[in-house]
Amino acid sequence: MKDYGTAVATAETVEVTTSSDVVNARQVVRTLAQRGGLPLVHQTKLVTAASELGRNMLIYGGGGVVRAALVADSGRSGVYVEFRDQGPGIPDIETAMQDGWTSGSGLGLGLSGAKRLVDEFDIATGEGGTTVRIVKWGR
Amino acid sequence: MTDRVPVLKIGEILLVSIQFDLEDQTVLDLQEDLSNRIVATGAKGVVIDISALEIVDSFVGRMLATNASISRILGAETIVVGMRPAVAMTLVELGLSLNGVRTAMNLERGLKLLRRLAAGRA
Ligand SMILES: Nc1ncnc2c1ncn2[C@@H]1O[C@H](COP(=O)(O)OP(=O)(O)OP(=O)(O)O)[C@@H](O)[C@H]1O
Numbered sequence A: 001m002k003d004y005g006t007a008v009a010t011a012e013t014v015e016v017t018t019s020s021d022v023v024n025a026r027q028v029v030r031t032l033a034q035r036g037g038l039p040l041v042h043q044t045k046l047v048t049a050a051s052e053l054g055r056n057m058l059i060y061g062g063g064g065v066v067r068a069a070l071v072a073d074s075g076r077s078g079v080y081v082e083f084r085d086q087g088p089g090i091p092d093i094e095t096a097m098q099d100g101w102t103s104g105s106g107l108g109l110g111l112s113g114a115k116r117l118v119d120e121f122d123i124a125t126g127e128g129g130t131t132v133r134i135v136k137w138g139r
Numbered sequence B: 001m002t003d004r005v006p007v008l009k010i011g012e013i014l015l016v017s018i019q020f021d022l023e024d025q026t027v028l029d030l031q032e033d034l035s036n037r038i039v040a041t042g043a044k045g046v047v048i049d050i051s052a053l054e055i056v057d058s059f060v061g062r063m064l065a066t067n068a069s070i071s072r073i074l075g076a077e078t079i080v081v082g083m084r085p086a087v088a089m090t091l092v093e094l095g096l097s098l099n100g101v102r103t104a105m106n107l108e109r110g111l112k113l114l115r116r117l118a119a120g121r122a
């Protein structure tokens, strides 16, 4: 995945420590997607992915920070969202990315489903925490 | 304290109209409230209107599926009405099939379906 570090400098930030913060993060992402002119279905997919990743960050990562920004690449615009926590990390990421795998009581669809719903997906995880970065492009 | 979603009783039917973006605890509260109300009222049908919902993620999806199973065991059929097309497309890609959840395009059709199901059971 491309480095979207410069976009993050101007990003909107939501600190997630409660489940109502996840609702806020969803709304921030939706507003950006609308501003970026993403078609409705793309908006819906992006916000749904953000909801899954935001919840994971809260439940398994002990909370963290969501950053979202508009990005542009060769004439198209999109939305970049980053979820960064300092939780325990995911020991076996290959397994965790599979449909139906959960360490808790979920459906195990969050990570695999979120990946399907966006255009770019990158996850870095270790003992220092987990960072998931996604991009959804407009038309 | 979080807001609760109201559960309205209309005849033998319970109507739930979700009007705002729900946080997880509110979703869990709704599931519990619905089960309790089905038992308390002896309702035969439940209609959950999600036309105002901009997204349904795995958490809300699971609540809808669980609620359908619970209400069936308690003797009530649940119909989910008003799912937006973009939401339906997203759910499929997310991997949530919502097996066992009956749906209808809108409230009117949902009520019609409930009546038909009730007639079939009688
Ligand atoms: N930010 C995170 N930090 C630590 N572990 C995580 C994180 N995100 C996901 N995981 C681990 O990966 C597993 C799979 O996550 P995924 O979102 O796919 O499923 P789930 O959350 O268990 O269920 P669902 O999202 O369907 O309700 C989780 O059960 C958890 O063990």
Ligand SMILES: [Mg+2]
Binding pocket: A052, A055, A056, A106, A109, A110, A111
């Ligand atoms: Mg999850």
